[in-house]
Amino acid sequence: MTYLKSIAKHAMDARFFWKSVPKRLLFEHVPKCGGTTVVKYLSDQYPFSKTYQLDNHQPMVSIQRFKNMPQKERYSYHFVVGHMAHLLKDDVHPEMLKATILRDPIDRMVSHYYYVLRRPTHYLYEQVKREGVSLKDYVTLELSRELRNNYVHRFSQIEEKQMLSHPREALEKAIEVLTEEYQFVGFLESLEADLLRLKHLMGFSESYVPMKANATAGRKKVEELDPQTLKEVEAMNLLDVALYQKICDQRVIGG
Template sequence: MTLIKQSLKNIWDVRFFLYKQPHRLLFEHVPKCGGTSVVTYLRQQYPGFQTFSMDNRAPLESVELFRKLPEEKRFQYRFLYGHQAHLIKDFVHPATKKFTILRDPIDRMVSHYYYVLRRPTHYLHQAVIEQQLDLKDYITLEISKELRNNYVHRFTQLEEGQMLELGDAAVDMAFQVLTQEYAYVGLLEQLEQDLAVAKKHFNFISAFKPVLANATAGRIKVEELDTVTLERVQELNRLDILLYQRIKTYRQRSFQY
């Protein structure tokens, strides 16, 4: 360990001596659910040498890399985060708690489209520009698994055909994962309140200060969608909408922090 790294480690050791250590945490960063702002906050709670970050451009490669690490090395990480971090949950320290943030699925789809439209480096940008896709076409064409029932797919790893065949049973499976395996499921719509809850629940040292990060500029509101586009988004994300509604109801009745 270099002198600089050792010095940084000593600073964090003192900080943890003065304050309670935050719990071990895995954060599943669902695209366009406020994850960039949340990660910025969460990274402040843990030293860099105890943090494992997924490569969001190639998350499956990060999954493979992490799984191949010896247990001693894997268990050194106290904070793990990124797109598809969910896929390494069985390889982290057993005391690691799981946390994620969801968003109204229709609002997420609108934000996703306008984000891609205005971000040339996004992997879907070229397809949107070259094919001159509007929001309805963007959702309809099968160009990414992020655009159809992504919540259910993400937390069950079921493929689209399997999800459609299982229908509501696939929603049940995703709901079971989120309510049994995750310590807390926040909502973007009440992010500040939920991160205040998370601070207490996960023993974070500092409070969340709202910061607008990675926000989508120039997008329309859900209520401005034309009827045809709205119905198409609802049709192709029916399972996610059901799951989101169930999570909202469950939070009201069951999350006690």
Template sequence: MNYKQEKTLFFLHIPKAAGTTLNDIITRQYKSESVFQTNPVNIRESKNKLIKMSESDKENFKVIKGHMEFGWHEFIPQEFTYITMLRDPVERVISLYYYILKNPRHYLYNIVTENRMSLRDLLSSRISAQLSNGQTRILSGREELVQKPLAVFEECPAEWLDSAKQNLDKYFVTFGLTEKFDESLILFKQILGWKIPFYTSKNVNKHRLFKSEFSVQDIILIEEYNRLDIELYKYAKKLFEEQIYRQQSAIKTDLRRFRQFNQVYRVYAKFSNYSRSAKNKVKSIIKDCV
């Protein structure tokens, strides 16, 4: 079944799980007028905008994507399915911390930088639920992904993990893992009928520390605040590996070809802002293969 044509696709963009890169790929797969993109700064406004649209306008959307919690399918009349990208919870929290440090527009930027908060300080302060089981919260559909007052921190109940797992099983045609990004793209390509999803990595912080560079105490604290996400990731990883195994022959062939073409695409894309010929070459590669 070609879900790209027959069902509206929801892409849940989980912060710091390679969603920006995937978001760019999705944009190139569909006509702009058939895509509804949420406003990352004002998610509630995007939700209200979608709710207030006419049924006919909603039915024109092939894709509804961006930062949102599971459950927005309730606002549209047509059939739907979901995809997302999940990430190792410890790596995701570390990445989110460094994203906050470099992004003055983030609602936590001022309080973190003015108080020179370390990652351990930020977790212990309990001023943001984004760093505590954030993936479970989004996939459970039990809580709006809306910026709340800094003083508000709600624990993530254990039953939300069950809801997240059930939603992943029932409503997601497939999903990817950040740590297996290329394999995830090929899976999306095969299941959703996409053309070759070339990419260059987006929104990557080259000046952050990695998991192996943090102290044991820091890692233990991150894990303590993300126990449900760790369980969710283990569950999702098992499902992902089963999907890959069932299609291993086709995926292996497509993956080899994709990586060869994408390496060429990256080289030309790197210089496309400076060279007209390189820019034209990038367009040619996209036109021929995407």
């Protein structure tokens, strides 16, 4: 960050002089779950000086940097956000609430594929474009662990080999984490209503204004997929489908 940008960011913190900072929040930004829109909203609720944003291109570097901080410095942050912020849940201030947004996992995979096709900077773009990878092949070739039961892996932190050999154990662990350690799990399909609940939970002074950021244009809808492709996408994400349905049924939203 340049010196002038740093000055501008810190100047923005002056707006918090007249209002209280809300409860502390860790937000796990799951790719292609509306996170860009949500993160923009959440970031506006916290001073820049009290925000720790992971570098989503090199999240493990940001995670290790945070873990290496003295406890006093780690606890000074009120908002921790990014892909894999979940890995910092035991290092943040003990009063920090945890939140995330999920979406229908089949719809997420379709969105993920078309997003990569239109994003030359994405790490999968070259391979997908060069080899003319179809959506069906995109999930079955296992190009990335983002593409197979990502929810269960992400929240259980059980490695893929063990996850596939003991699927029930991995699924139950991920559900346990989301229901017992996360105070808020929202859904992209009901984003506006869920973020209103999050506003009340956190004590935000501003409401969410519906907007689209990082949306995938020109993509197929799930109902437009051919039966074989749909079958393959579902088969590669059976655990995520089960987790999503379980969390939807329980409506795990803090209050």
